[in-house]
Amino acid sequence: MMRPKATYVRPGTLTEAVDLLQDLDDRCKLLAGGTDVATELRSGAIRGRCLVDLSALPELKGIHEAEEELVIGSGVTLSEIASSAGVARGAPALAKAAAVFGSRQIRNMATIGGNICRASPAGDTLPPLYVQDAELELTSSSKTRRVSIRDFIQGPGRIDLKAGEILKCIRLKKAADFTMHRFDKIGNRKALAVSIVNLAGLVALSPDGIIQRIRLAWGSVAPTVVRSSRVEAFLTGKPLRMETLDQAYPLVQDAISPIDDARASAAYRRRVAVGLLFRLTTQQESPDSIMDIA
Amino acid sequence: MEPCRQVPVAFTINGRAVSLEVAADETALHVIRDRLLLKGTKEGCGIGECGACTIVVDGKAVNACLMLAAQLQGRNIMTVEGLIEKHELSVLQKAFLEDHAVQCGFCTPGMLMSSCALLKDKPRPDKGDIVDAISGNLCRCTGYQQVVGAIQDAARRLFGEKA
Numbered sequence: 001m002m003r004p005k006a007t008y009v010r011p012g013t014l015t016e017a018v019d020l021l022q023d024l025d026d027r028c029k030l031l032a033g034g035t036d037v038a039t040e041l042r043s044g045a046i047r048g049r050c051l052v053d054l055s056a057l058p059e060l061k062g063i064h065e066a067e068e069e070l071v072i073g074s075g076v077t078l079s080e081i082a083s084s085a086g087v088a089r090g091a092p093a094l095a096k097a098a099a100v101f102g103s104r105q106i107r108n109m110a111t112i113g114g115n116i117c118r119a120s121p122a123g124d125t126l127p128p129l130y131v132q133d134a135e136l137e138l139t140s141s142s143k144t145r146r147v148s149i150r151d152f153i154q155g156p157g158r159i160d161l162k163a164g165e166i167l168k169c170i171r172l173k174k175a176a177d178f179t180m181h182r183f184d185k186i187g188n189r190k191a192l193a194v195s196i197v198n199l200a201g202l203v204a205l206s207p208d209g210i211i212q213r214i215r216l217a218w219g220s221v222a223p224t225v226v227r228s229s230r231v232e233a234f235l236t237g238k239p240l241r242m243e244t245l246d247q248a249y250p251l252v253q254d255a256i257s258p259i260d261d262a263r264a265s266a267a268y269r270r271r272v273a274v275g276l277l278f279r280l281t282t283q284q285e286s287p288d289s290i291m292d293i294a
Numbered sequence: 295m296e297p298c299r300q301v302p303v304a305f306t307i308n309g310r311a312v313s314l315e316v317a318a319d320e321t322a323l324h325v326i327r328d329r330l331l332l333k334g335t336k337e338g339c340g341i342g343e344c345g346a347c348t349i350v351v352d353g354k355a356v357n358a359c360l361m362l363a364a365q366l367q368g369r370n371i372m373t374v375e376g377l378i379e380k381h382e383l384s385v386l387q388k389a390f391l392e393d394h395a396v397q398c399g400f401c402t403p404g405m406l407m408s409s410c411a412l413l414k415d416k417p418r419p420d421k422g423d424i425v426d427a428i429s430g431n432l433c434r435c436t437g438y439q440q441v442v443g444a445i446q447d448a449a450r451r452l453f454g455e456k457a
């Protein structure tokens with residue numbers, strides 16, 4: 001039997017794209033930057049599909065900054081995020097994650113929408129989006145809906161994307177009322193490394209060092225990104241010191257459920273998850289980091 | 295446009311306009327090496343990790359192994375063959391040679407394209423900029439110091455001392 005051959009189509013507008021998706025059956029495969037899709041094509045994980053290239057859609061481009069909100073098109077590249085003044089102001093942890101993502105070449109191609117829809121437990125843009133309670137806007141030919149990132153990502157590679165839908169943009173409330181914006185990633189090396197554990201943290205500190213508000217999101221320690229209201233509640237009102245963070249140790253261990261894989265053991269991930277939390281006590285991040293843009 | 299197996303594409307490569315039909319799932323790297331016979335661009339890993347296939351598309355360094363050929367449509371592409379100026383090696387290429395930044399040479403075309411994109415974007419890069427620009431290019435021979443040095447030299451020769 002002949003294998004079905006792949007086909008390709010590049011719609012020019014969002015309307016054209018969603019109309020096309022309505023007509024195509026589930027054999028279509030969306031692609032934006034193509035960095036994940038290209039490796040899947042090469043390995044044979046996808047074949048004979050209709051490749052729908054979203055890279056020409058103007059509606060998916062651009063970063064718009066309003067007074068309280070940041071709207072990032074799903075087709076915005078990691079390079080664009082890393083160099084955007086709007087993202088540096090409204091979502092500094094995301095800017096930091098983008099700056100250490102893959103390599104220069106990967107950042108020039110890969111999009112934030114692709115990173116979200118790939119739904120890798122190690123996806124580097126995800127923890128920064130979770131701490132800012134990102135909302136995703138999805139469009140199909142019949143309707144547009146909004147869903148929180150926590151509801152959208154259901155498991156490794158599993159997302160709540162209905163047939164015919166495209167992720168249009170990401171909406172973030174600016175994190176202006178936090179004094180610390182952190183993103184830390186541990187990988188096998190600095191460049192081109194999949195995160196073994198990553199952590200995004202937003203902290204509002206009082207002048208005398210008391211945690212007034214804190215949001216933490218760990219990646220690569222569970223099937224999806226972990227935010228723990230118990231850890232956050234425990235730390236609120238306490239001084240940002242090693243002893244306090246150490247007391248949160250059992251709560252963090254409860255919240256995460258890492259696995260052994262080719263990159264690291266579950267036991268190592270458990271230790272690193274807390275190690276990254278301890279880093280919050282170092283006021284300065286490593287020199288190549290972005291922080292305290294306020 | 296309807297979904298098709300053979301996709302017509304037209305683009306510019308090293309200043310030359312080309313148009314051809316490519317398969318839907320063919321990579322840009324395949325078209326460059328095996329259809330246009332520009333063998334300077336190398337295939338190492340094929341999955342975005344070694345940088346041997348780096349080309350410059352509309353001024354930006356990308357991995358040709360991860361790009362679909364169909365996505366070349368309307369783009370301005372530069373490969374290592376396009377660096378040559380009036381039958382002479384460019385300043386950047388000469389700096390690589392003189393500073394011993396080339397040993398086996400397999401990574402060199404990719405290194406050159408990453409640094410060429412950097413120098414266009416930032417004529418006076420500091421060391422951190424250079425290291426970042428080539429962090430997606432693996433070299434098994436040189437140990438990178440000579441490559442960083444060559445890029446610094448080329449920047450100096452082309453644009454003068456760092457401001």
Ligand SMILES: Cc1cc2nc3c(=O)[nH]c(=O)nc-3n(C[C@H](O)[C@H](O)[C@H](O)COP(=O)(O)OP(=O)(O)OC[C@H]3O[C@@H](n4cnc5c(N)ncnc54)[C@H](O)[C@@H]3O)c2cc1C
Nearest residue numbers: 030032033034035036037102111114115117123124167342
């Ligand atoms: C060498 C290398 C290094 C990498 N380094 C990192 C890293 O450091 N950190 C990290 O997190 N990831 C990394 N990745 C993974 C990958 O680059 C990212 O997941 C990237 O963000 C994917 O974006 P893309 O635009 O290339 O996605 P694509 O490959 O185009 O698509 C990815 C998935 O999302 C779907 N999709 C894309 N856009 C949409 C949309 N608008 N609506 C609905 N579905 C959509 C596609 O169907 C596909 O399933 C790396 C990959 C490679 C090859």
Ligand code: FES
Nearest residue numbers: 338339340345359
């Ligand atoms: S061949 Fe493209 S990055 Fe290795």
Ligand code: FES
Nearest residue numbers: 397398433434435
């Ligand atoms: S010179 Fe041999 S890989 Fe770089």
